[in-house]
Amino acid sequence: MPDQLIIAGKRFDSRLFIGTGKYSGPGMMIKSIEASGSSMVTVALRRVDINNPDDGLLRVIDREKYQLLPNTSGARDGDEAVRLARLARAASGINWIKLEVTPDPYYLLPDPVETLKAAVVLVKEGFIVLPYINADPVLAKKLQDAGTATVMPLASPIGSNQGLQTRAAIEIIIEQATVPVVVDAGLGLPSHAAQAMEIGADAVLVNTAIATAGDPVAMAVAFKMAVEAGRMAYFSGPRGAMRGASASSPLTGFLTEA
Amino acid sequence: MSVQLKINGELKTFESDMPGSLGALLEQLGVDAATVVAEVDGVIIERAKFGSTVLRGGENIELIRFVGGG
Numbered sequence: 478m479p480d481q482l483i484i485a486g487k488r489f490d491s492r493l494f495i496g497t498g499k500y501s502g503p504g505m506m507i508k509s510i511e512a513s514g515s516s517m518v519t520v521a522l523r524r525v526d527i528n529n530p531d532d533g534l535l536r537v538i539d540r541e542k543y544q545l546l547p548n549t550s551g552a553r554d555g556d557e558a559v560r561l562a563r564l565a566r567a568a569s570g571i572n573w574i575k576l577e578v579t580p581d582p583y584y585l586l587p588d589p590v591e592t593l594k595a596a597v598v599l600v601k602e603g604f605i606v607l608p609y610i611n612a613d614p615v616l617a618k619k620l621q622d623a624g625t626a627t628v629m630p631l632a633s634p635i636g637s638n639q640g641l642q643t644r645a646a647i648e649i650i651i652e653q654a655t656v657p658v659v660v661d662a663g664l665g666l667p668s669h670a671a672q673a674m675e676i677g678a679d680a681v682l683v684n685t686a687i688a689t690a691g692d693p694v695a696m697a698v699a700f701k702m703a704v705e706a707g708r709m710a711y712f713s714g715p716r717g718a719m720r721g722a723s724a725s726s727p728l729t730g731f732l733t734e735a
Numbered sequence: 736m737s738v739q740l741k742i743n744g745e746l747k748t749f750e751s752d753m754p755g756s757l758g759a760l761l762e763q764l765g766v767d768a769a770t771v772v773a774e775v776d777g778v779i780i781e782r783a784k785f786g787s788t789v790l791r792g793g794e795n796i797e798l799i800r801f802v803g804g805g
Binding site: 496497499500506519523526536545547563565567568636685 | 742743744745747764765766767769770771772774779781782797798799800801802803804805
């Protein structure tokens with residue numbers, strides 16, 4: 478059976494999801510998304526600047542090719558997140574939503590109580606909910622039981638490039654998951670993404686590390702390769718670390734032997 | 736008589752140019768209706784109803800669109 482990622486009945490050929498923030502311009506963003514091979518891209522909702530209106534992203538991203546995943550960024554509680562989700566659906570006709578509730582502006586860590594509350598409401602309203610959460614196995618279980626399509630634990634704070642700081646907890650989440658686990662936030666290098674895939678994550682979501690790289694297109698390709706390598710390694714039966722050495726070359730037949 | 740609308744948190748005063756509908760307001764502002772979503776006094780207005788949504792003075796209008804985000 479081929480290794481396929483299916484979320485809410487939809488197949489994704491790439492296990493790399495891409496954020497669209499922080500790019501130098503729409504041209505660079507589109508080129509980078511294309512290079513990444515991704516077919517799921519996140520977008521945010523913001524007020525139109527009525528003194529200087531632009532078209533936003535809807536006209537830039539080919540929606541035949543990419544699943545748009547609007548987020549609820551900026552929501553400080555569950556009610557605000559629900560409002561943003563409804564607006565996103567009205568704006569795009571899409572009922573997929575990356576649920577994020579981040580009351581703390583410094584670390585942008587997600588609020589577990591409000592996230593769960595909003596998830597229950599949104600699932601009931603027919604949304605396909607992909608919640609961004611701290612790496613909390615109990616919360617992840619409650620969310621999947623509430624009917625979310627994935628769980629998306631953070632590797633480290635958003636945009637921090639710190640990599641997989643929450644590895645042990647994410648391993649537990651993966652072990653218990655009945656829905657795809659998408660490692661989101663904080664992956665700063667392709668090697669971080671590979672690590673997440675090696676421990677069995679179903680996908681990763683990357684924005685800052687690609688968008689702010691010196692060459693975003695090349696970095697997008699590097700992440701694509703890392704995600705594929707990590708996935709392949711996961712299926713290849715990796716062996717764990719050992720305290721001591723274990724010789725790769727035979728320990729017999731040395732030339733110095735008498 | 737002048738009429739005021741609050742648009743994205745900013746008070747705008749209209750004299751004889753008060754738009755007849757939400758759709759007309761968007762046109763007046765130069766906003767591409769196909770890429771925005773609108774709320775009037777907290778109620779989401781479907782895009783198909785922009786043209787038939789009559790605006791009244793004092794209403795609070797939010798115009799929202801997609802931007803880059805993670």
